[in-house]
Amino acid sequence: MDRFRGVLKENNIKCTKGRLSILKILEENKEAANAERIYEKCSKEGVKIDLSTVYRTLELFEKMSLIEKFDIGEGKYNYLFKEHNHKHILHCKLCDKNLEIDCPMPQVSDIIKSKTGFVLVEEEIKFSGICKDCAKINKRKEEK
Amino acid sequence: MDRFRGVLKENNIKCTKGRLSILKILEENKEAANAERIYEKCSKEGVKIDLSTVYRTLELFEKMSLIEKFDIGEGKYNYLFKEHNHKHILHCKLCDKNLEIDCPMPQVSDIIKSKTGFVLVEEEIKFSGICKDCAKINKRKEEK
DNA sequence: CTGCGTGCAAATGCTTTGCATATGT
DNA sequence: ACATATGCAAAGCATTTGCACGCAG
Numbered sequence: 001m002d003r004f005r006g007v008l009k010e011n012n013i014k015c016t017k018g019r020l021s022i023l024k025i026l027e028e029n030k031e032a033a034n035a036e037r038i039y040e041k042c043s044k045e046g047v048k049i050d051l052s053t054v055y056r057t058l059e060l061f062e063k064m065s066l067i068e069k070f071d072i073g074e075g076k077y078n079y080l081f082k083e084h085n086h087k088h089i090l091h092c093k094l095c096d097k098n099l100e101i102d103c104p105m106p107q108v109s110d111i112i113k114s115k116t117g118f119v120l121v122e123e124e125i126k127f128s129g130i131c132k133d134c135a136k137i138n139k140r141k142e143e144k
Numbered sequence: 145m146d147r148f149r150g151v152l153k154e155n156n157i158k159c160t161k162g163r164l165s166i167l168k169i170l171e172e173n174k175e176a177a178n179a180e181r182i183y184e185k186c187s188k189e190g191v192k193i194d195l196s197t198v199y200r201t202l203e204l205f206e207k208m209s210l211i212e213k214f215d216i217g218e219g220k221y222n223y224l225f226k227e228h229n230h231k232h233i234l235h236c237k238l239c240d241k242n243l244e245i246d247c248p249m250p251q252v253s254d255i256i257k258s259k260t261g262f263v264l265v266e267e268e269i270k271f272s273g274i275c276k277d278c279a280k281i282n283k284r285k286e287e288k
Numbered sequence: 289c290t291g292c293g294t295g296c297a298a299a300t301g302c303t304t305t306g307c308a309t310a311t312g313t
Numbered sequence: 314a315c316a317t318a319t320g321c322a323a324a325g326c327a328t329t330t331g332c333a334c335g336c337a338g
Contacts, residue, residue: 014337016293028307037326054327057293073328075219075302158312160318179303201301201318219302219327233323 013063019045022057029047032078155208165191166201170211176222 005022008015020034025031033041037080039054058079061067152159169185177185179272183198188236202223205211212224 014292016337018294052296052329053294059329071217073215073217075217077328158317160312162319196304197319197320200305203304221303 006064011061011066013064017047018042018049018053019050019057019060021045022054023061023066026061026079026081031083032070032072032080033076034076038079151210155210157204157208161188161191162193162197163201165189165193166198167205167210170205170223170225173225176214176216176224178220178222183269194257 002019004027005015007023008019011107013019022038025038025045035051035054035058037052037060039049040053041047058067058069061120062069062079064083068082070080072078149159151167152163160265165186166181166182169182169189170235179195179198179202182202183193183195186193188262202211202213206213206223213221214224216222243253247274
């Protein structure tokens with residue numbers, strides 16, 4: 001349990017029972033969970049906490065890069081402890097610049113799962129396109 | 145303009161000024177648009193219509209498979225005229241069954257665009273995983 | 289002791305729905 | 314004429330925010 005205290009201290013986050021409990025729950029969870037689910041788990045562990053506090057805590061953890069928040073559609077979000085996160089490269093076809101983004105697959109994966117019950121275990125993706133800056137330049141050319 | 149009347153008739157949808165206008169706007173739009181944007185375009189064309197009617201019309205068109213509704217996160221949706229829609233195969237690694245889904249890339253694309261300004265123009269994806277039925281069987285095995 | 293964290297209630301923003309009226313066929 | 318489409322206002326729902334009080338450092 002002191003491990004979690006340490007994590008919070010390292011990130012200059014004040015220790016409170018709620019935050020410790022949420023951190024623990026997130027760390028133990030392999031799968032992404034939503035605020036409600038985390039709220040319920042807190043209750044089960046006897047930690048009385050308000051749902052709004054759960055949201056605020058998750059927001060804080062995300063800002064501190066302890067977890068990743070991802071949008072699963074319908075205005076809902078899941079939260080996942082950062083551990084095996086990986087990135088993707090967006091390669092601009094015009095300027096050859098590379099831009100790094102968090103892997104968007106957890107979202108796709110969750111969407112597909114909720115709609116079809118299909119669980120993705122493997123995927124290969126290659127992204128390429130046109131970056132913001134090049135898009136601007138392109139637009140200017142078109143306007144001439 | 146009669147083209148649109150025809151489309152509605154074919155689908156047994158009553159013709160109203162609002163529906164015609166929305167169908168026209170959708171057909172002319174290359175990019176996916178949200179209800180608000182469609183509502184604004186109606187107004188610009190002098191078609192007075194309520195936002196709730198726009199939503200109901202979009203819901204109807206989607207049910208009739210004239211358009212595709214896709215979730216772009218934050219509880220928001222975009223609508224796209226069906227024309228160049230393509231599908232993907234989900235291949236189950238356990239039973240070898242194939243499941244067809246609408247390409248999830250428009251969503252990913254819109255999400256990436258809104259967050260980074262990067263416009264995807266090309267992607268290669270290969271999905272494989274475990275289908276609903278096999279997941280069930282697997283679970284049963286684990287429980288033993 | 290002081291500022292940050294919290295509970296509670298109310299607000300938000302997009303979308304959906306109920307109901308009385310208007311409109312297409 | 315009759316069912317169905319529409320406008321208006323109000324409800325839904327996950328998430329966010331304002332405010333007064335409470336607790337960690």
